[in-house]
Amino acid sequence: MKPRIVAVLNQKGGVGKTTTCVNLAHALAKLGKPVTVIDLDPQHHLAVALGEVAVDRSGIDAVMLGERSLQEQMLSVRPCLSLVVAGPRLQAIEQLSEGGSHRGDLLRRGLAACPWLDQAVVLIDCPPSSGILVANALFAVDELLVPMTSDFMALQGLSHLMGTLKKFEQVLAKNYRTTLVMSRYISNRRLSEDVLTTIKKYFPNQVLRTLIRETALLAECPSFGKTIFEYRPGCRSAQDFASLAVDFIEGRVM
Amino acid sequence: MAENDDASLIGYDPLAWLQHAEAARPAASWPLPGTEAEASSQDANQEWVEQTDTSEQADDDGWVNDDATAHAWAADDPAPAPTSQQSLSISLATVQNMQAVAQLYQRLLSALNETDHIDIDASAVNQIDTSTLQLLLVFKRTAIKQNKRVSIDFPSERFIEAASLLGLSQLLAVDHAAAGFF
Numbered sequence: 334m335k336p337r338i339v340a341v342l343n344q345k346g347g348v349g350k351t352t353t354c355v356n357l358a359h360a361l362a363k364l365g366k367p368v369t370v371i372d373l374d375p376q377h378h379l380a381v382a383l384g385e386v387a388v389d390r391s392g393i394d395a396v397m398l399g400e401r402s403l404q405e406q407m408l409s410v411r412p413c414l415s416l417v418v419a420g421p422r423l424q425a426i427e428q429l430s431e432g433g434s435h436r437g438d439l440l441r442r443g444l445a446a447c448p449w450l451d452q453a454v455v456l457i458d459c460p461p462s463s464g465i466l467v468a469n470a471l472f473a474v475d476e477l478l479v480p481m482t483s484d485f486m487a488l489q490g491l492s493h494l495m496g497t498l499k500k501f502e503q504v505l506a507k508n509y510r511t512t513l514v515m516s517r518y519i520s521n522r523r524l525s526e527d528v529l530t531t532i533k534k535y536f537p538n539q540v541l542r543t544l545i546r547e548t549a550l551l552a553e554c555p556s557f558g559k560t561i562f563e564y565r566p567g568c569r570s571a572q573d574f575a576s577l578a579v580d581f582i583e584g585r586v587m
Numbered sequence: 588m589a590e591n592d593d594a595s596l597i598g599y600d601p602l603a604w605l606q607h608a609e610a611a612r613p614a615a616s617w618p619l620p621g622t623e624a625e626a627s628s629q630d631a632n633q634e635w636v637e638q639t640d641t642s643e644q645a646d647d648d649g650w651v652n653d654d655a656t657a658h659a660w661a662a663d664d665p666a667p668a669p670t671s672q673q674s675l676s677i678s679l680a681t682v683q684n685m686q687a688v689a690q691l692y693q694r695l696l697s698a699l700n701e702t703d704h705i706d707i708d709a710s711a712v713n714q715i716d717t718s719t720l721q722l723l724l725v726f727k728r729t730a731i732k733q734n735k736r737v738s739i740d741f742p743s744e745r746f747i748e749a750a751s752l753l754g755l756s757q758l759l760a761v762d763h764a765a766a767g768f769f
């Protein structure tokens with residue numbers, strides 16, 4: 334069966350895309366769901382956060398350039414969790430100096446050729462931009478997960494993102510299944526509540542139920558190449574992500 | 588300062604436009620090759636934007652295969668009747684979708700039978716779907732085979748955007764810098 338292929342996307346940087354990918358993926362893997370994460374960001378933070386630091390290893394770049402199959406590029410990094418790194422030429426694809434001009438379907442073709450075996454979920458960690466790489470992700474998936482912070486500028490960014498998505502939906506004649514996750518929620522703050530209320534107003538039944546709270550531990554663990562479940566198992570951020578994984582699987586929203 | 592209750596800390600609501608955005612979207616368009624029945628085979632979605640070999644039969648071209656109009660076209664006699672040297676201009680409508688594609692096909696076909704040089708004015712387009720882009724691509728190839736000239740003039744932002752999203756801008760010769768992709 335084809336896995337759920339989800340682009341974790343928000344053109345704004347620092348909203349928690351990579352953190353969400355890493356920890357949601359590990360949480361799903363711990364529930365026994367075979368997960369593949371794909372690092373589509375040339376800055377390869379996803380790989381670093383999972384402790385994979387070999388920068389010149391080829392990854393999704395070679396898949397997009399048609400040189401390797403996706404299976405060949407999957408690294409088993411944890412039980413039930415595979416990683417496809419970005420690879421050194423992903424930046425060149427973003428700048429259109431490789432892969433031909435305006436090629437929006439490089440990733441889609443790479444994914445389509447993959448037999449997937451028993452994979453349940455594929456998460457694609459998108460770069461904080463809206464260039465050819467994100468276009469490739471939007472081409473390749475039917476489902477989006479949008480991490481959101483709880484501040485005013487995030488709403489502004491979300492507005493821009495929705496404009497972009499509408500264009501894609503129109504041009505590609507598709508209708509994304511979009512969910513949002515509050516990925517850096519600052520509790521005990523009026524503004525956070527107001528932002529959340531606003532988001533829920535426009536995205537009813539689309540915000541995953543668990544709020545991922547802003548914590549020091551979550552900010553610390555990438556530098557150790559560990560997920561929150563390894564860095565501080567049982568802490569409240571680990572609980573948040575464990576609960577988010579269930580939301581993600583069961584479609585629990587607020 | 589619209590539509591927010593005064594108790595909210597958010598004065599200006601950047602998402603307000605979402606409520607007014609028209610829900611209209613092209614109902615059904617041709618599925619992009621491979622997006623629907625992906626699992627079946629990988630050759631079905633091979634190189635679907637890469638076909639530049641104009642000497643080849645349209646039927647051999649996996650990309651246009653599912654296009655009934657392309658077949659109709661390819662079936663036309665490739666040695667056309669003598670036609671005018673004068674150029675003929677066709678304007679694309681604001682909305683070019685599946686519903687309009689049959690009519691556009693007829694207009695393009697008769698233009699092709701009339702003249703050697705067809706200008707397509709794409710300045711008004713603000714919505715265009717994959718079926719229309721496919722039609723234009725096949726049209727351009729057909730015209731080239733018949734030694735005729737087709738140029739797409741004044742493409743609108745939306746046209747360029749759609750073409751570049753689908754990787755067709757070079758083939759349709761409406762390429763522009765990668766900047767402004769969105």
Ligand SMILES: Nc1ncnc2c1ncn2[C@@H]1O[C@H](COP(=O)(O)OP(=O)(O)O)[C@@H](O)[C@H]1O
Nearest residue numbers: 346347348349350351352517546547548551552
């Ligand atoms: N819930 C959180 N609590 C604390 N720090 C967070 C949280 N989510 C993300 N961060 C930190 O914020 C920074 C940006 O997050 P990241 O996931 O890299 O965002 P993005 O991938 O969207 O650019 C990183 O340093 C990360 O560790």
Ligand SMILES: [Mg+2]
Nearest residue numbers: 350351374378
């Ligand atoms: Mg990131």
